[in-house]
Amino acid sequence: MTNTWALAALWVGLALAATLLAIWFKISTALSEIVVGTVAQLVIGVLLAQGGLLGNTQWITFLAGTGAIVLTFLAGAELDPLVFKTKWREALAIGLAGFFGPFLGCTAIAHYLLHWAIMPSWLCGVALSTTSVAVVYAVMLELGFNVTEYGKSILAACFINDLGTVIALGLIFSPFTIKTVIFIAVSVGVFAALPFVTPWFFRKYGGRVSELEAKYILFLLFAMGGLALWAGSEAVLPAYMIGMVLAGTVGKDHSLIRRLRTLTFGLLTPFYFIRAGSFVSVPALIAAPATMLILFLAKSLTKAASVYPAVRAHKYDGSSGAYYTLMMSTGLTFGTISALFGLNHKVIDQAQYSYIVGTVIASAVIPTMIANSFFLPRHLLPHALAGRKPEQAVKRQAAAEEV
Amino acid sequence: MDVALSMAADMKAKLFVLAVIRPPEPAESAEFNAVLEDSRERYERSFAPIRERARQKEIELETEIVVGHPAEQIIHRADTIQASLIVMGKRSHTILHRWMLGSNSERVLKYAHCPVMIVH
Numbered sequence: 151m152t153n154t155w156a157l158a159a160l161w162v163g164l165a166l167a168a169t170l171l172a173i174w175f176k177i178s179t180a181l182s183e184i185v186v187g188t189v190a191q192l193v194i195g196v197l198l199a200q201g202g203l204l205g206n207t208q209w210i211t212f213l214a215g216t217g218a219i220v221l222t223f224l225a226g227a228e229l230d231p232l233v234f235k236t237k238w239r240e241a242l243a244i245g246l247a248g249f250f251g252p253f254l255g256c257t258a259i260a261h262y263l264l265h266w267a268i269m270p271s272w273l274c275g276v277a278l279s280t281t282s283v284a285v286v287y288a289v290m291l292e293l294g295f296n297v298t299e300y301g302k303s304i305l306a307a308c309f310i311n312d313l314g315t316v317i318a319l320g321l322i323f324s325p326f327t328i329k330t331v332i333f334i335a336v337s338v339g340v341f342a343a344l345p346f347v348t349p350w351f352f353r354k355y356g357g358r359v360s361e362l363e364a365k366y367i368l369f370l371l372f373a374m375g376g377l378a379l380w381a382g383s384e385a386v387l388p389a390y391m392i393g394m395v396l397a398g399t400v401g402k403d404h405s406l407i408r409r410l411r412t413l414t415f416g417l418l419t420p421f422y423f424i425r426a427g428s429f430v431s432v433p434a435l436i437a438a439p440a441t442m443l444i445l446f447l448a449k450s451l452t453k454a455a456s457v458y459p460a461v462r463a464h465k466y467d468g469s470s471g472a473y474y475t476l477m478m479s480t481g482l483t484f485g486t487i488s489a490l491f492g493l494n495h496k497v498i499d500q501a502q503y504s505y506i507v508g509t510v511i512a513s514a515v516i517p518t519m520i521a522n523s524f525f526l527p528r529h530l531l532p533h534a535l536a537g538r539k540p541e542q543a544v545k546r547q548a549a550a551e552e553v
Numbered sequence: 554m555d556v557a558l559s560m561a562a563d564m565k566a567k568l569f570v571l572a573v574i575r576p577p578e579p580a581e582s583a584e585f586n587a588v589l590e591d592s593r594e595r596y597e598r599s600f601a602p603i604r605e606r607a608r609q610k611e612i613e614l615e616t617e618i619v620v621g622h623p624a625e626q627i628i629h630r631a632d633t634i635q636a637s638l639i640v641m642g643k644r645s646h647t648i649l650h651r652w653m654l655g656s657n658s659e660r661v662l663k664y665a666h667c668p669v670m671i672v673h
Binding site: 177179180181221282285288292408482483 | 575576577578579580581583584585586587590619620621622625626
């Protein structure tokens with residue numbers, strides 16, 4: 151299919167279908183787009199065209215890559231710097247436990263049990279080490295822990311966990327040369343200057359129709375991404391770091407973040423997630439489902455073994471600890487970014503990519519289902535609320551659902 | 554909402570209106586925060602006419618927006634405030650939808666500490 155507009159219509163049409171499915175089934179758009187990409191590639195590839203969705207077309211690769219970079223930036227910009235400053239010890243302990251446990255454990259299992267070569271095993275460890283700040287934050291909002299000190303420290307721990315993943319992805323697979331040193335030195339300088347330069351620049355020139363702020367952010371992300379690639383690293387590493395260092399300034403500019411979200415969700419991330427899904431080989435998954443099961447168990451068990459003790463050490467009771475551990479076992483975006491990095495750089499083959507992405511999807515869905523089925527109701531059912539005030543019993547009130 | 558308002562007016566009861574934002578699962582950072590902000594704004598807008606109607610009918614009204622699974626949040630809040638009656642709407646989901654996600658009204662009926670009125 152050489153008609154650019156027809157190909158664009160096909161991809162955006164798939165994105166539209168994925169969004170509708172996400173709305174109907176109350177699942178995340180990212181998950182829906184990955185699944186739609188996988189199914190569409192299978193159906194179109196088999197029935198209509200040999201190349202399927204043509205996911206390696208240059209402009210699709212560019213849009214998808216930009217989507218990953220901007221999404222990573224937005225994830226980093228969600229950090230609350232104040233929480234991180236006050237709770238960095240706890241965050242560091244839980245975050246490093248949440249990263250190193252699955253990273254080392256899944257690498258070992260991929261290498262020794264599945265007999266993968268060492269580099270694919272490392273990639274597998276990186277991809278399965280992620281957590282999801284959003285999932286944990288969602289749980290905290292549900293249970294009202296988001297305002298507690300311990301809750302905030304767990305949230306900060308998730309950032310540390312994902313930072314570990316991004317750093318590992320950016321450094322493990324790149325040869326350490328003089329370019330790496332230059333990349334690190336320039337990055338440190340840029341990251342140190344950005345929190346001071348950016349607010350000044352926005353105050354002086356921002357707030358105009360020409361969207362200077364968005365161009366400035368995109369310039370930074372592309373420039374640092376280019377430098378990272380030149381050094382043999384990965385563009386999401388500086389993107390996440392830029393997001394984190396600007397969280398206290400740009401991250402608080404809701405209007406700007408909203409405009410970036412519109413750009414990201416409306417145009418960029420559909421290409422990223424559908425493309426990520428289109429590379430999943432369903433025949434490979436069907437041929438060896440045990441591989442995916444082993445990887446899923448590896449991720450879940452290593453996450454539980456590392457996070458649960460760390461969370462319990464910070465005074466959560468058993469049920470809350472189990473719930474948090476399950477929630478911290480999820481992580482869709484960084485898992486797929488890592489796997490796609492491995493596929494693009496030929497660290498892993500398509501079958502290994504399929505197993506890793508399949509595991510990432512399973513680990514994003516199954517822990518949530520288990521947690522909702524077996525843990526959540528017990529937190530919220532009446533017996534958990536024994537300390538209520540007697541005078542409340544005389545109130546005559548009604549609750550109406552507005553969902 | 555009409556039923557809840559008229560019942561509260563007839564019974565001179567306080568009305569507690571709860572809106573539940575259900576995040577997409579699994580939640581992903583940027584999308585999750587976008588859903589939270591958009592939903593909060595939408596619910597705040599939808600509360601405005603309800604507040605006005607409650608004021609006209611001299612009903613004591615309290616509103617709240619929470620995040621989570623709708624059924625569990627309704628049960629939780631109803632118990633916390635010791636509600637005498639839960640009034641909730643029923644959505645006509647497909648069989649597949651109900652099988653995958655469960656019915657909010659069925660869950661509330663099963664676990665709520667007080668009577669539940671489902672309005673079709």
